[in-house]
Amino acid sequence: MDTTQLLKGVLDLAVLAVLKDEDGYGYDILRRLRAAGLDEVGDASVYGTLRRLFQSGFLTTYVVPSEAGPHRKYYSLNAAGRDQLNRSAKVWREFASTMDTLLDDRGTAA
Template sequence: MDATQLLKGVLDVAVLAVVEGEDGYGYDVVRRLRAAGLEEVGDASVYGTLRRLYSAGALTSYVVPSEEGPHRKYYGITPQGRSMLATQRKTWAEFARTMDRLLEGVAV
């Protein structure tokens, strides 16, 4: 099974989950996703997801000056984003239970 195809379907919820606990800038979000086990996540995919979630009102952003390089744009979750994440968590849990039953050969 190609994990990159699965990742496309869950990247929004994964990004929301990462920034729920702590705001982060683009590469920091990529690093945290990879550290969590999503090693195949691409930088461009995450940056695009951050922009899309920001445009949808799920994330807020702010710039933090840096003495060691360019300023960093940080993203944080909004109340709308928290609501989206809660809904997606429920959807994921139901989907995972269904897939577990199917893969274990349990009749539905």
């Protein structure tokens, strides 16, 4: 199964989840997503998702100067973002539970 379409549907949730406990800059967030097993996530998709989540009011940003290279824009989950994460996680868990039921054949009559 091609996971690309699945990933498009859950990338917002995945990015919010990655930022739940620790702020991060674009490449750091991408690296954490890949380390978690989302190997197929693309750079442009993550950066676009960060912009969209920021514009939607779920993230705040701040810049950290760097002597070794360009300044880094860090993203942080704010209260609205935490609420969105909780809502989206609930929807995901209900959906995943339904899919588990279908796949385990518990949802069909004998």
